[in-house]
Amino acid sequence: MQVTYWLEHAWIDPAVESGVVVEVAADGRISAVRTGVEAPPPGATALRGLTVPGxxxxxxxxxxxxxxxxxxxxxxxxxxxxxxxxxxxxxxxxxxxxxxxxxxxxxxxxxxxxxxxxxxxxxxxxxxxxxxxxxxxxxxxxxxxxxxxxxxxxxxxxxxxxxxxxxxxxxxxxxxxxxxxxxxxxxxxxxxxxxxxxxxxxxxxxxxxxxxxxxxxxxxxxxxxxxxxxxxxxxxxxxxxxxxxxxxxxxxxxxxxxxxxxxxxxxxxxxxxxxxxxxxxxxxxxxxxxxxxxxxxxxxxxxxxxxxxxxxxxxxxxxxxxxxxxxxxxxxxxxxxxxxxxxxxxxxxxxxxxxxxxxxxxxxxxxLGWDDAGRIETGNFADLVTVALDSVRTAGPVAGLGAEIAVFAASGADVKHTVVGGKHVVRDGRHELVGDVAEALASSIGALRA
CATH class of the missing domain: 3.20.20.140 (Metal-dependent hydrolases)
Known part of the structure; x- marks a missing residue:
């Protein structure tokens, strides 16, 4: 089943593009990338912020x-x-x-x-x-x-x-x-x-x-x-x-x-x-x-x-x-x-x-031997990471946006979405599979320290 994501802004090495559509095939790989799409197409999941590869x-x-x-x-x-x-x-x-x-x-x-x-x-x-x-x-x-x-x-x-x-x-x-x-x-x-x-x-x-x-x-x-x-x-x-x-x-x-x-x-x-x-x-x-x-x-x-x-x-x-x-x-x-x-x-x-x-x-x-991951391009795994652009660390004008905002301003806490092989694993800052990760860490680490 094909999944479509619309990326408000995306780092497609070496530049940031706006309005990027990423289509994902059933095998979790990117089947198409289109830029300059001003609004999410019907049925697409919108990832608002700056998206970089996994x-x-x-x-x-x-x-x-x-x-x-x-x-x-x-x-x-x-x-x-x-x-x-x-x-x-x-x-x-x-x-x-x-x-x-x-x-x-x-x-x-x-x-x-x-x-x-x-x-x-x-x-x-x-x-x-x-x-x-x-x-x-x-x-x-x-x-x-x-x-x-x-x-x-x-x-x-x-x-x-x-x-x-x-x-x-x-x-x-x-x-x-x-x-x-x-x-x-x-x-x-x-x-x-x-x-x-x-x-x-x-x-x-x-x-x-x-x-x-x-x-x-x-x-x-x-x-x-x-x-x-x-x-x-x-x-x-x-x-x-x-x-x-x-x-x-x-x-x-x-x-x-x-x-x-x-x-x-x-x-x-x-x-x-x-x-x-x-x-x-x-x-x-x-x-x-x-x-x-x-x-x-x-x-x-x-x-x-x-x-x-x-x-x-x-x-x-x-x-x-x-x-x-x-x-x-x-x-x-x-x-x-x-x-x-x-x-x-x-x-x-x-x-x-x-x-x-x-x-x-x-x-x-x-x-790590995954030569088909790490790029937002056709044939690679659809691994997408979206960084919020409105946190206290990243807020500011979007004009001139580049990789600098991810590397020199953002932290892991600014990640809103993580998509792995086309599957939404983190949505709006919450882990879709594990749920409360802090609770899971506290429980597992506490058991070791007991």
Whole structure:
């Protein structure tokens, strides 16, 4: 059944058009786009405000949402934050993870996110005990995304050691990390192969980090992803300590180690890429390996500001993620990438608003393997996000309207409508499928903290 939307204003890269009709075919893809239509045609659903393509959250750890505000007591470090994170991970079961993730993904939909990349390493029961279904936790996430009305790329993550060791083995996982580990990457690949794509979900792969996957096992993960033409992500040089440990063990940086073992490439994305050498930047750019920046988490954990400008200039496509969900707002992530660079360099204008919006839309979707999403054009999925133009943040003249109002003025709270594959998921600021998302979050997080 065909659905028609009339967009009062729409960002159709690179410009904003007014009076845009989007026709959606039964498969959820855009079948036609017409501009200059002054009023909604009969039967069309009007989306008043500025509509942009659906946003892609390229890096998520859904269970970290339970940490918001709870880890802000005192100062601490990344490593003390990690200890608290482990304590929450220990409490999750497939059922409680499903409830939490469903609420988190609904919160994402409320802010205009239509696709999430879930960096998933919480595979087994506490202590490493296997569930009857070895992918029970991953399946819980896939089901949660469907019920929240968004797409997911489940980046099933190899995690077999707690610290860098020699080429073939690392330090054994500690008591908290045992549920992350399959023992070897061969066992990881066997389990991950049981997961299957479906209409709203793709299965990708991830190397948790060079700390968590010994050098001699990296190629197993890379080859698994390559054989499936699947997305492959990796936490990369997030911490100075990671670089120092890699140099001590292997005589090279983490980026150089990944290059040596065939991990880099066009379907690979390095997450954070914070502490890079010039050679690292060249390796990522020349291989077309992507970069996912997560500015709100990077600033929350005091990780540092990565060389995003240099990486993009070298040829590394940029995407954005909310990572630990200290904030879930892709407009803020896009804005923060530019503003961080302004603080670091004391100059302005490193990216146009359009370039930042591309990182949050089409390039983010490409990083997750959804090459047919992120644009308002024929053949793409009909993913539409409408930002109010009359909030206290966005109110002002419409003349000269561009991507700037979304990136530099709006917040996720200004999203009025989210349409995923032609289906209205958020209507007038309310989630059509989950209902009261705040109540769902309070219930699921409260159960974990009890």
């Amino acid at each position: 946003l892609a959250n390229a890096h998520s750890h859904a269970f970290h949402r339970a940490l918001r505000s709870h880890v802000q007591v005192g100062s601490g470090t990344f490593w003390t934050w990690r200890d608290t994170m482990y304590s929450y991970a220990d409490r999750l079961t497939p059922d409680t993870y499903h409830a939490l993730a469903r609420a988190v993904y609904a919160e994402m939909a409320l802010t205009g996110i239509t696709t999430v990349g879930e960096f998933h390493y919480l595979h087994h029961a506490p202590g490493g005990t296997r569930y009857a279904d070895p992918n029970a936790m991953g399946e819980a996430l896939i089901a949660a995304a469907a019920e929240a009305g968004i797409r997911i790329t489940l980046l099933d993550t190899a995690y077999v050691s707690s610290a860098i060791g020699d080429k073939h083995s690392g330090k054994a996982p500690d008591e908290h990390q045992q549920r992350f580990s399959d023992g070897t990457t061969e066992a990881w690949a066997e389990r991950a192969s049981l997961l299957k794509d479906r209409d709203h979900a793709k299965i990708g792969a991830a190397v948790h980090s060079v700390r968590a996957v010994p050098a001699g096992q990296l190629s197993t993960v890379a080859e698994w992803a390559q054989s499936r033409d699947a997305a492959l992500h990796v936490h990369l040089s997030e911490q100075v300590a990671e670089n120092e440990a890699c140099l001590a063990a292997h005589g090279c940086t983490p980026t150089q180690l990944l290059a040596e073992h065939g991990v880099l490439g066009e379907r690979t994305v390095g997450v954070h890429n914070t502490h890079m050498t010039d050679e690292d930047i060249a390796l990522l750019g020349n291989s077309r390996t992507g970069t996912c920046m997560c500015p709100t988490t990077e600033r929350d954990l005091a990780d540092g500001i990565g060389p995003a400008v240099a990486l993009q200039k070298a040829g590394s496509p940029l995407s954005l993620g909310s990572d630990s969900h200290a904030v879930i707002d892709l407009f803020e992530e896009a804005r923060a990438m530019e503003l961080n660079e302004r603080l670091r360099t004391q100059t302005r204008g490193h990216w146009t608003a359009a370039a930042l919006l591309r990182a949050a839309t089409v390039d983010g979707h490409a990083a």
